[in-house]
Amino acid sequence: MVKRNSFLIVAVLLLITTFAFANVNLVFWHSMSDYQKPALDKLVSEFNSTHPGIHVVAIYEGNYDQTVTKLKTAFLSKNTPDIVQLNIEHLRIFTANHQLLDLSKFLSKDPSLKSDFVDPFWKTVVINGKPYALPFNISCLMLFYNEDLFKKAGLDPNKAPKTWKEMEEVAKKLTVRAPNGRATQYGLFWGVSGEDTAFYQFEPLIWQNGGKVFNSSMTKCLVDQPPAVETLKRWKSWFDEGISPANMNYQEGIQAFMMGKIAMGPMTSGGIRYALDNLPWDLGVAMLPSHKATATTLGGGSLAILSNVSLGKQKAAWEFIKWMTNTKNTLYWYENTGYLPVRKSALSSLQIKLIWKKFPQLKPAVEAIPYARPRPVNVDIIEIRHTLFNAIEEVRHGVKNPQQAFDDAAKKVDEILKSERQK
C-alpha cells in the first residue's frame, strides 16, 4: 500500500515538474538578412541557452514589406507566429485590427523599464497612448562618405559638409570627369530606394527645408507646399549639374558607392558595421547636412507580440522581447550592426565608450538622436510612399516639373488617406 502510494506521489510530482518546465516554443519572425542575421541568431541562441523552458525559433521572412504581407496572410490562415519584428511604420497596419498585444499590462509591473527607453524611440511604438512593441533595431539616416576620395580631392576627411551648400561645393570638387566630359566619379548620390523604404531618404530633406510631408492629423499630404517643392527642385539640380548620376537606380548607386565611384550618400546607420567590415576604403559617417533645420529620420524595427498568443506564451514572449532589448544586448546589437542602442542606460554606459574607441564611425549616429524624427505612419503607408517615390522619379527623369509632380502626388495621396478613413 505504502509502496503504491509513494509510486503515485512520484508520478504526480513528475507530472507537475514536466508541466512546470514544459518547453514553451515561440516562433519569432524577423526581417534581418545577410549581415544582421548572424548577430540576431547569436542573440536568440544565447537567450535559448540562458532560459530553460523557453525555446525561440527565429525565422527570416523577407524584408519588412514582405513580412507584412506574410503576417496578413498568416492571420487569414490562422497560422501566425508569436513574436514578430515589424518596421515601426508598419505597426499601425496591425494595431488597426487589434492584431498586436497591448503591452501595458507587462509594463505596469516593470515601471522603470519604460523610462529607460530612449524617448523618441519609445514614441514610435506608442499608438493611441498604448505601447504595442518594444523598439529593437532603430536606425537613423546618416551621411556616408568615402574618406579616401576626400583626401584625393584635397579635402579634410574629418570635415564632412555641414550644410546643403557645403555639400554641393564638396560634391563638385569630388566629381571627376574624363577628358570627353563624362563623369567617372560622382560627388553625391542622394538616392531614393524604390522598394521597401521608398521615400525614406527624401523625407529628411523636406524637414531640413522647414517643410512637412503630412499635416499633424495625417489627413492631408503637404508635398505640394513650397518647402517640399523647393526641396525637390534643389535635389533635381544635383542631377542637372552633374554631381549626381542621373540614370542609376538605388541598388546601382549603392554598388557604385561601394566601388568608390560615388563619394557621398545618405545611408542607414544599421549598415555601418557591415560597411566597415566590407569596404576596401575608409568610411566616414556624419550627421546629415542641415539647411533651415537640422533633421534626420528614424527608421528600423520593433518587436511585437501578437494578440492571439495564449497567456502562458505571452509571458515567455514578453521575457524574450525584454531580454532582446536589455542594456547588454542592445549594446551588442549596436556594436555588431550599427543600429542604435535603445536604452538610456546603454547610451550612458562605459561599454559604449569602448565601442566608440573600436569603431569611431558608430558615434555620430548616437549624436544624431536628438535631431531624429519618427516617420509619419498610416495603414496605407506603403502605397503612399510608393506614390511619392514615383513623383520624385518623374522629376528626376524630366517627365514632370517639381510643382506638377508633387501636386499630382499630393492629390493621389489625399485620396488614399480619404478612402482609408472611410474604411
Place this chain on the structure above:
Amino acid sequence: MTRKKNLVILKHQKFRNFIKGYIFISPTALILTVFVFFPLIYAFVMSFHTWNMSSAPIYTGFQNYVTALKSVDFWNSMLYTSYYILGVLPLSLILGLFFALLLRDSTMRGTSIYRMIYFMPVVTSPIAAAMGFNWIFENQMGIANHLIEKLGGQPVSWLSTPTGILQMLFNHFNVVLPKVLQGPSLAMCVIISLGIWQNIGYATVIYLAGLQSISDTYYEAASLDGATKWKKFWHITLPLLSPSTFFLLIMFTIASFQVFGPIQIMTPAGGPLNTTSVIVFYLYKQAFSYYNMGYAMAVAFLLMGIILAMTIFQFLFLERKVNYE
C-alpha cells in the same frame, strides 16, 4: 415479373456505373475544386468588395472595375504588356523557326547536342535566368557594359533608363513622340530579350515536330517543277507549318500576358518610371504590396477577359489562314 426484375438490376447497374465514374474523377475534382474553382469564385466575389486582408470586406459593387478602367496606371501597364508581347512574339517565332530549320537534318553530326543547347533556356527557371541577365546588364559590374567600355563606348544604364527606344532614335531629330509610340524602355527591352531567349527553344522543338510531319513528296514534286529552295520554303514549308505557328502564337500570347518572374527579379520596383510594370506585376503590387485585394482581383478578371477575347479573336480570324494537311 422477370422483366421488372431485370429492369431493376439494369437500373442498379446503371447507377453503380454512374457512381463509379464519379468516384474515379473525385480526386482530381477535389483538388481542382480546392485549388482552382474555389479560389476563382472567391476572387470573383471579392472583386466586388474593398478588402485589405485584415478588416472585413465591404461590398462596393462594380466600383473596382470602374476604378481600374479609369486608372492611368492600369492602361499604362496594359501598354507595357503590349510592348512585351509585340517584342517577344515575332522574334520568338522567327528565331525558333530559324533554328528548327538548321537542326532539321538529324543525320548532321551533333544535332542532338545542339537541340539540347537550344532547349536549355526553356527548362531554366525564369528566376535563375533573370538573375543571370541581371548580371549581364548590371550598370557597374555587368559584362555588357564591360564589353562596351573595352570597345571604347559609354556604359549604358540598361535597367534604369525610362526613355522608349523609338523615342531615343527620334531624340536625334528633337521630335517628341506621343507616349504610345515611344516604344518600350531600355529596361523593358532587356526583359523582352530574356523572354525571347527563353521562348526560342520551345518554338524550335514545336517547329521540328511540325517539319518532321511534312511529307517529302511535296518537296520532290516541287523540285520536278523546278522550284528554288526559297520558293519551296515559302510555298510548302511555311503553309504546312501554320498549325504549329498558330499553336505557338496562342501559347506565347497567353504566357506573355502573364509575364512576372523576370520583372520582379530584374526591376523589383517596377522599373524606371514603372516602365516595366506589366499588368500582372501591377496587380501583384496592388494585391501584395498595397493590400487592395478587391481591386487587384478586379484587375485579374479584366485581364482574364482580355486574354479570352484575344484567344477568341485568334481562333476566329487567324485559324482560317491555317493549312491543315
